Amino acid sequence: MHVMVTGGAGFIGSHIVEFHLKKGDKVHVVDNLSTGVLDNIKPYLDSPDFHFTNDDILTMDHLARITTWADRIYHFAAIVGMFRVVKDPIGVLATNIAGTERLLRAIDDENWTPQVVMASTSEVYGHSPEPELAEDQVLHTPPSGKSLRWNYAISKLADEVLGLSYFQRKGIKIVVSRLFNTVGPRQTGKYGMVVPRFVSQAVNGEDLVIYGDGEQTRCFIDVRDTVRFLDLLGGNPQAHGEVVNVGYNREVTINQLAEMTLELAGSKSKIRHITYDEAYGPGFVDIARRRPDVTKLARLSGFTPQWSLEDTLGDLIERYRKINRR
Known part of the structure; x- marks a missing residue:
């Protein structure tokens, strides 16, 4: 299989690359490295089955040629992370929507129907x-206008509508994956992701900083399980034209996540709470609860997550310790 990954030097994208190269597929990554990191894909740069293009899908002049090469395209190029979303709300809308539209139009213009x-x-x-x-x-x-954090959600909702419209009117075989808090190796806390931030703080003996009262709940899924789900959905014709939650439905509060991280790390770090205004600036409103119904995911993929939250945290703690020992 020929696989194209936009945003392939990012956290999830690089795991998609690794997964498909292990399967013996050929992979082409397009990433402008605005948040992706070349180190994420550095082990594959010399592989004859891997090609990397440092470019932006908004402006690159040979996008159509790559799409006609690909049997499957994973579209992950976007501005993500709550810190970046709040900082650049206009860029979020422009990049996320226009990038998706340009990719889908390129596929349609070439009369090609990849997954x-x-x-x-x-x-x-x-x-x-x-x-x-x-x-x-x-x-x-x-x-x-109530809070600029919603620009990201609105941009992704527009992407969903675009994708499903191209499925219904153009016959492009599209699966829309609504991702729920994917965590794991190569994720950075730089743009607001809570798990790598907590793990780094615990390993380094720093305070674990919780935004708000910490009673907000989330459900976390390991990136290695997410990638397996995405592969199964992409290859299932029954999933084409569908929106599918991709996540795990075990719910924990952020306070519980912090305590769990400290216990698994054997850390004596303290837990400290700050307000949302301190973290993100005035006007930020958080979501109190977010738990996915994964009935559709289970039916269309036939897969059960293999990594528990404790497994993922333990793996990340060991990885951060190895980095500190270098």
Whole structure:
């Protein structure tokens, strides 16, 4: 199989690359390295089955040629991370929507029908009152002007609509994956991701800083399980034209996550809470609860996650310790 990954030098994208190279597929990555890191894909640069293009899908002049080479495309190029979203709300809308539209138009212009796995986000559910979030629920995303954090959710919702429109009108085989808090190796806390931030703080003996009261809940899934789900969905014709939650439905509070990290690391670090205003600036509103309904995911993939949250945290703690010993 020929696999194209936009945003392939990023956290999830690089794991997609690794997964497919292990399967013996040929992989072409397009990434402008705005948040992706070349070190994530450095082990593969000399592989004859791997090619890297340092370019931006908004402007690159040979996008169509790569799409016609690919049997499957993973579209993960986007501005992500709450710190970046709050800092550059205009760029989020422009990049995330225009990049997706340009990719889909390139596929259609070449009259090519690869499998396309598009990354969306659980953020599109907004302030849903439901205890579990299912794909067919009404979405509750507030107007963007109320808080610029919602620009990311709105951009991804626009991407979903674009993708499903190209499926319905153009026959492109698209799966929309709504990702729920994917964590694991190569993720950075630089842009606001909580797990690598907690692990780094615990290993380095620093305070674990929680935003808000810490009673907000999240469900975390290991990136290695996420990539397996994405592969199975992309290859299943029944998933084409569908929106699918990709996550794990074990729910923990952020306070519990911090305590778990400290215990597994054997760390004597303290836990400290700060306000959302201190973390993100005025006007930020967080989501109190976010738990996916994974019924559809299980039916379309036939796969069960292999990594528990404790497994992932333990793995990350060991990796951070090895980095500190170098």
